[in-house]
Amino acid sequence: MPGYLGMATYLCEKCGKTIDSNELMGLPGIRCPVCGYRILYKSRSPIIREIKAR
Amino acid sequence: MDVEVLGNRGARFTIIARGVDPSFINAIRRTVMADVAVPAVDKVFIAENSGVLYDEIIAHRIGLIPLKGGEGLVHPSNCECGGKGCPRCEAILTLEVEAPEDAYTVYSGRLKPEGSVFVANNDIPIAVLNKGQRIALEAHARLGSGREHAKWQPVSGAVVKYEPIIEIDTEKCSLSAKCVQACPKKILAIEGNNLKVISVWDCTLCKECVEACPNGAISVSYNPANAMLMLESEGSLSPQELIFAACEVLKDKFESIRIALENAKEAS
Amino acid sequence: MIIPVRCFTCGKVIADKWEAFNERVGKGENPAKVLDSLGIERYCCRRIFLSHVDLVGESLKFSVRDREGKI
DSSP states (O other), X not given: OOOOTTOOEEEETTTOOEEEHHHHHTSSSXXXXXXXXXXXXXXXXXXXXXXXXO | OEEEEEEEETTEEEEEEESSOHHHHHHHHHHHHHTOOEEEEEEEEEEEEOSSSOHHHHHHHHHHSOEEEOTTOOOGGGSTTTTSOOTTTEEEEEEXXXXXXXXXXXXXXXXEESSSEEESOTTOEEEEEOTTOEEEEEEEEEEEOTXXXXXXXXXXXXXXXXXXXXXXXXXXXXXXXXXXXXXXXOOEXXXXXXXXXXXXXXXXOOOHHHHHOSSOOEEEEEEEEEEEEEEEEOSSSOHHHHHHHXXXXXXXXXXXXXXXXXXXXXXX | OOOOSBOTXXXXXXXXXXXXXXXXXXXXXXXXXXXXXXXXXXXXXXXXXXXXXXXXXXXXXXOOOOSTTOO
């Protein structure tokens, strides 16, 4: 499972691979390192958020 | 004091207190609104939420759901934890849903109680999800009062009013029925050869009937010795329980004045 | 967006009655009579029903599908 606390992970729209921000760093522009597709979704971080209910 | 129950229709409860000052009944009304402690969700821990509604919106909606129970809970201000939140002053509800279809509505009935607090209304929509979207969260409920936030206010309607007095001079009355039409609350009616008042307590003292009468046969006044109290509960406690709880709160407040006065030092 | 849980002004729970209201008014019933039968008496609560536009269905169309809970 890629990603630790504080690191963002992304999901490729086309191939469904999970990519972490380090893998995106070396690429020219935002694209999937596996298939080259340019639509990525940012995944929710695994941290449990505490929110005031008011 | 003499109390009569005028209506007990669902959540709405109306009593008439005779021979009592309206300010006393009003003290009970204000205490019910601001100082009776009831549970409500105050903190939400969201692990998963892939729906379109933001975490904050869902947390806020869960906070507004009326809750019942919580008898064993300690008010956070009196708790050993100092108000931070612990099992003595908080009760937990959990929600875990995955939508089986598109446009799936998640209702408050899905909140699973893990402690002594339960949802009072099972039909409140919390969120709408598409197929496969998920919500997983833990809601921490605690006691609070309406003074702090409106979600702890156990009533939506709380009204005190004087007894209205409608006097009809039968000698002057020409039974023109102009007052019957003028009354916005429809509390006047003509029965046989008499003008009758059907329900005095619905009168709002607007005096439309006085203005409509061509002969000046009707007069409206009020009697401050008798008062009506109407409470509309949101389900946390029944209206009767709310009145008892309010009396308990008032008693404690007066007791604290007595203690403070006994310990008071003379000003130097 | 989605129907508010409580009336902004008096705090009455109204969200549980929205679906019945919407369905009955959609069938051509008079909104005033539907609100009366649902027990929504005060005008603070009634205005929320009458002015509410339920847009949550519209935003659902643009939501990203969850893939095994990864988004």
